Amino acid sequence: MNFDKRLDKLRGLMEKEKLTAVLLTDPNNQCYITGFEIITYSRPIFTIVTKNECILIVPGLEEEHAKLKAEFDHLIVYYEHPEKAKQGNEPIALIIKCLQALNGERRLGIESRSLSFELANILQRENWKLTDVTSEMVKNRALKDEKELEKMRQVCSLAVGSIQAAFRALKVGVTERDIENAAASAFYQDASNHYPDSSLFTGGMNPSGVKRTILPHVFSNLRKINTGDGLIITRITSLDGYKGECERTCFVGEPTAKQRELFEVMMNAQKAALDTIKADVKTSDVDAAARSFIQQAGYGEYAVHRSGHSIGLAVHEAPFFRFDDASTLQEGMTFTVEPGIYVPEIGGFRHSDTILVTKNGYEMLTECPRTIDELIFNPIAYH
Numbered sequence: 001m002n003f004d005k006r007l008d009k010l011r012g013l014m015e016k017e018k019l020t021a022v023l024l025t026d027p028n029n030q031c032y033i034t035g036f037e038i039i040t041y042s043r044p045i046f047t048i049v050t051k052n053e054c055i056l057i058v059p060g061l062e063e064e065h066a067k068l069k070a071e072f073d074h075l076i077v078y079y080e081h082p083e084k085a086k087q088g089n090e091p092i093a094l095i096i097k098c099l100q101a102l103n104g105e106r107r108l109g110i111e112s113r114s115l116s117f118e119l120a121n122i123l124q125r126e127n128w129k130l131t132d133v134t135s136e137m138v139k140n141r142a143l144k145d146e147k148e149l150e151k152m153r154q155v156c157s158l159a160v161g162s163i164q165a166a167f168r169a170l171k172v173g174v175t176e177r178d179i180e181n182a183a184a185s186a187f188y189q190d191a192s193n194h195y196p197d198s199s200l201f202t203g204g205m206n207p208s209g210v211k212r213t214i215l216p217h218v219f220s221n222l223r224k225i226n227t228g229d230g231l232i233i234t235r236i237t238s239l240d241g242y243k244g245e246c247e248r249t250c251f252v253g254e255p256t257a258k259q260r261e262l263f264e265v266m267m268n269a270q271k272a273a274l275d276t277i278k279a280d281v282k283t284s285d286v287d288a289a290a291r292s293f294i295q296q297a298g299y300g301e302y303a304v305h306r307s308g309h310s311i312g313l314a315v316h317e318a319p320f321f322r323f324d325d326a327s328t329l330q331e332g333m334t335f336t337v338e339p340g341i342y343v344p345e346i347g348g349f350r351h352s353d354t355i356l357v358t359k360n361g362y363e364m365l366t367e368c369p370r371t372i373d374e375l376i377f378n379p380i381a382y383h
Helices: 003-017 027-034 060-069 091-100 117-125 134-142 146-169 176-194 257-276 283-296
Strands: 021-024 046-050 054-059 074-078 107-110 129-132 200-205 230-239 242-252 308-310 317-321 334-337 340-343 347-350 353-357 362-364
Touching: 003 021, 003 027, 003 046, 003 107, 003 134, 021 027, 021 091, 027 046, 027 054, 027 134, 046 091, 054 060, 054 091, 060 074, 074 091, 091 117, 107 117, 117 129, 134 317, 146 176, 146 200, 146 230, 146 242, 146 353, 176 200, 176 230, 230 347, 242 257, 242 347, 242 353, 257 283, 257 334, 257 340, 257 347, 257 353, 283 317
Parallel strands: 021 107, 054 074, 107 129
Antiparallel strands: 021 046, 046 054, 200 230, 230 242, 308 317, 308 334, 334 353, 340 347, 353 362
């Protein structure tokens, strides 16, 4: 990844806004600038970008990890054990010390969505004037360069392989968790063979049956699959921080006539959204294309969420395919396309595909079976 180019863009904003430094607190934005994929719990990690340096502040247990994986000019470490605590054990104090050493006006770029109220107050008491750079970071991350697109294609291929493993596990008698485990196992096997030195993660959900598939986001549980069940299988994969998503609505045994009808409405809504996508189109127009088809079919009140979202270092990023999002699509953006319908007593219906926006359309990154006849599975009993 071209981290120098990313820093140049951020420093261009600093010059424009007359900022002496930028303090990054969002883990995904820190990864974007430094390449450091962070696991955070109670120990914060910070990145300070100045006109000449990229400074990374980490806890002691991440010191060697940062040296191995992160791109920075200066590493500052705070410690929790008495042998080194005198070198610094309070990260906020280290931030203030770094900022005090800078020349120039006390104008600091911050991320309003991830900066704590406590830290904001401390910075203001130190007479720093805060300027939000969130929108600029969102805009920069939305446009993927060629190396990022290569990573997106790789991670989406892993998502497709994982969901196909879930298909192979589908039988009457297996649990939602059995399907989850089969999909995850296939992902880790495939990913470890092709990308042994990469960071890897996968997750998902497999709600089944009429009552659970109308819950768009719900953890898999130990419910056993029955003949006639519909499922929404979700696979989210991560490779070196970049995310891919693939979802399919499928059936174990023959669906009812009403389920077939709603499946086709969902499929046609997704196709309408996909057919609208190309550079210079408004994101709200993509949602409108999907939503209008669902509304014409009489199910508008059951389409309860946006039709998709940007995806990259986070699973859900701005901009969104939403009725009130007026962003403009550009070549190099990656999105999920996933209009859904959730009708009580009938079930939920949603496919999700990850795509790359091109000048005249899109590139499908999650090519996978999608028609109803391809997604009806034999309900052979599980032994």
